[in-house]
Amino acid sequence: MRGAMRIPFTKMHGLGNDFVVLDGRNGSLPAMSPPVAKALADRKTGIGCDQLIMLEPSDAADFRMRIFNADGGEVEACGNASRAVALLHGQPARVETSGGVIALEPLDGGARVDMGTPRFGWEDIPLAYAMDTASMPVSWESLENPAAVNVGNPHVIFFVEDPYAVELDRLGPLIETDPLFPARVNVNVASIADGAITLRVWERGVGLTRACGTGACATAVAAIAHKGVTSPVTVHLPGGDLEIAWEQGGTILMTGPATTSFTGSFEWSDFAGDAT
Ligand SMILES: N[C@@H](CCC[C@H](N)C(=O)O)C(=O)O
Numbered sequence: 622m623r624g625a626m627r628i629p630f631t632k633m634h635g636l637g638n639d640f641v642v643l644d645g646r647n648g649s650l651p652a653m654s655p656p657v658a659k660a661l662a663d664r665k666t667g668i669g670c671d672q673l674i675m676l677e678p679s680d681a682a683d684f685r686m687r688i689f690n691a692d693g694g695e696v697e698a699c700g701n702a703s704r705a706v707a708l709l710h711g712q713p714a715r716v717e718t719s720g721g722v723i724a725l726e727p728l729d730g731g732a733r734v735d736m737g738t739p740r741f742g743w744e745d746i747p748l749a750y751a752m753d754t755a756s757m758p759v760s761w762e763s764l765e766n767p768a769a770v771n772v773g774n775p776h777v778i779f780f781v782e783d784p785y786a787v788e789l790d791r792l793g794p795l796i797e798t799d800p801l802f803p804a805r806v807n808v809n810v811a812s813i814a815d816g817a818i819t820l821r822v823w824e825r826g827v828g829l830t831r832a833c834g835t836g837a838c839a840t841a842v843a844a845i846a847h848k849g850v851t852s853p854v855t856v857h858l859p860g861g862d863l864e865i866a867w868e869q870g871g872t873i874l875m876t877g878p879a880t881t882s883f884t885g886s887f888e889w890s891d892f893a894g895d896a897t
Pocket residue numbers: 638671672688690696697698699700701702774775807824825826827830832833834835836
């Protein structure tokens with residue numbers, strides 16, 4: 622068993638989607654694992670967050686960002702955390718994620734992030750079998766014919782009259798875990814009015830969040846590609862607004878705020894036990 626090891630953290634959020642960020646860019650931190658991430662994310666017995674973000678050295682970019690959902694699962698991308706990390710880093714950077722290399726540009730009070738190129742192939746989402754991802758021939762009660770887009774992580778998008786009339790807390794988990802999505806999926810319900818998008822998201826591995834950056838990117842891309850919406854587009858989320866720009870064949874630019882809430886430290890063995 623190791624001796625005491627105190628780990629500093631920064632608590633941050635993007636539009637109320639909140640993160641515990643552990644800065645191991647100099648290689649100083651012990652290895653993160655799903656059970657430790659889940660314990661730290663617990664809002665009653667841990668620090669509490671939607672995503673645990675671990676920064677590590679990288680051979681492919683300026684540093685690496687690893688993303689763990691509150692359920693402990695490691696995932697490929699997180700738009701809001703990317704802006705938070707841009708704020709923390711304080712200068713432009715290329716960042717390796719398991720969903721691809723993204724580019725951060727800090728702005729006053731937030732950041733612009735190049736989230737890379739969206740993918741539309743059914744194998745890219747991934748789906749369990751071939752189908753049209755512009756209007757999928759599937760439904761869950763009143764939610765039907767979603768679009769699917771992978772923006773580093775997998776999303777389905779239902780365009781509806783009123784996203785706030787959808788029982789997303791009940792339907793979200795059914796869709797997230799449907800066998801059609803072998804990697805599970807993030808579930809977006811959106812409406813379009815006056816050239817802008819209103820969006821709510823059931824996040825894979827978390828549940829309802831106040832905002833989802835990749836959800837905003839995926840929904841904006843689907844709206845531009847399939848619904849005639851013009852880029853750039855404002856996406857209204859429960860926690861606030863993001864601006865998303867995308868042209869066919871190009872990369873997605875996401876602009877929005879990020880905030881540091883507080884800093885602190887914890888004892889590694891309180892969360893990792895004897896695992897290290
Ligand atoms: N909150 C995030 C998305 C985090 C990952 C997502 N829940 C997944 O499982 O893919 C964002 O701002 O993009």
